[in-house]
Amino acid sequence: MKNVDDMLLFAQVVKARSFSAAADHLGISKSRVSKSVARLEAALGVRLLQRSTRRLNLTEVGEAYFTHCDRILDELALADNTVGSLHREPRGTLKFSAPVAFSTLHLASALPDFMARYPDLTVDMTISDRLVDLVEAGYDLALRIAPEPGGPNLVARRLAPIRRKICGSPAYLARRGVPQTPADLLHHNCLDYTCMNTDGRWHLRGPAGKAAVPVAGNLRINDDEALSQAVLGGLGLALLPTFIIGGELRAGRLVEVLPDYLPVERSIYAVHLPDRHLPSKVRVFIEFLQQRFGDDPYWDRLSASVEN
Numbered sequence: 001m002k003n004v005d006d007m008l009l010f011a012q013v014v015k016a017r018s019f020s021a022a023a024d025h026l027g028i029s030k031s032r033v034s035k036s037v038a039r040l041e042a043a044l045g046v047r048l049l050q051r052s053t054r055r056l057n058l059t060e061v062g063e064a065y066f067t068h069c070d071r072i073l074d075e076l077a078l079a080d081n082t083v084g085s086l087h088r089e090p091r092g093t094l095k096f097s098a099p100v101a102f103s104t105l106h107l108a109s110a111l112p113d114f115m116a117r118y119p120d121l122t123v124d125m126t127i128s129d130r131l132v133d134l135v136e137a138g139y140d141l142a143l144r145i146a147p148e149p150g151g152p153n154l155v156a157r158r159l160a161p162i163r164r165k166i167c168g169s170p171a172y173l174a175r176r177g178v179p180q181t182p183a184d185l186l187h188h189n190c191l192d193y194t195c196m197n198t199d200g201r202w203h204l205r206g207p208a209g210k211a212a213v214p215v216a217g218n219l220r221i222n223d224d225e226a227l228s229q230a231v232l233g234g235l236g237l238a239l240l241p242t243f244i245i246g247g248e249l250r251a252g253r254l255v256e257v258l259p260d261y262l263p264v265e266r267s268i269y270a271v272h273l274p275d276r277h278l279p280s281k282v283r284v285f286i287e288f289l290q291q292r293f294g295d296d297p298y299w300d301r302l303s304a305s306v307e308n
Contacts, residue, residue: 004072008076011073090281090285097132098126098128100127100128100129102268107143121281126139140279141272144268145269154273157269157290159269159294160294161300166238167245169254169255172236185213185215186214189216191221192220194220194221196263200216202239202263206262217236218236228245
């Protein structure tokens with residue numbers, strides 16, 4: 001394999017029609033250019049250029065060889081332009097994972113607006129609550145709901161708060177009564193979302209600070225949407241995320257109880273690997289979602305409207 005730098009310098013000499021002009025164009029010394037071409041000729045065992053004091057002429061072999069070297073120059077320029085274009089303008093494939101319920105209810109409906117704004121982008125979205133390894137799975141980023149951002153060797157961008165409220169259906173509350181204090185929850189059927197690892201206690205923040213309230217119920221489930229359906233059916237009370245039940249609260253199909261007692265707030269984050277030159281497709285997607293959801297997301301405005 002010949003030295004590619006020597007091949008490219010040779011092509012530049014031919015295109016510039018002189019060693020001096022090629023050296024000036026590249027910002028290097030004429031002697032360096034001359035030595036490079038001589039080294040290439042020695043490696044090939046042929047003469048590529050006929051030199052005279054007034055001009056350079058390609059040999060027959062040199063002319064054929066230049067055709068291939070010039071093609072390499074063009075391909076390198078094209079590669080540089082491709083990288084620059086992909087970095088400047090969002091294009092290519094954006095591959096990411098996102099939580100199931102949030103994707104179904106909010107993210108999927110946001111994608112048409114995003115993709116209309118960036119028509120050269122293709123989206124490859126995996127909907128899963130599984131914690132994915134970005135490197136192993138080849139993802140550009142992942143959306144995660146968590147109390148704290150990111151993880152080791154990850155950069156996290158907050159997209160929106162994820163709040164939960166203690167809710168029940170009007171029918172359940174008419175049958176069992178409305179709890180007035182956290183201690184009253186002991187007398188209610190409190191349904192458990194297992195992914196929160198409550199261990200039989202709801203960890204709430206109230207006027208007096210944090211409290212771990214013992215609860216018990218006849219349903220434990222690992223899916224918030226399914227849990228909300230059980231609550232809507234009148235089975236019991238649950239800590240439900242407002243991004244799922246905002247509309248149900250507004251319509252009166254669910255009622256918030258103990259509004260002064262809330263669990264620790266989580267957030268949805270976009271996480272990606274550290275990169276000094278973040279691809280534009282990742283940057284614009286994160287910015288789009290921050291604008292779309294933000295610190296006062298529309299689902300919380302829906303759920304708050306019944307209280308005001």
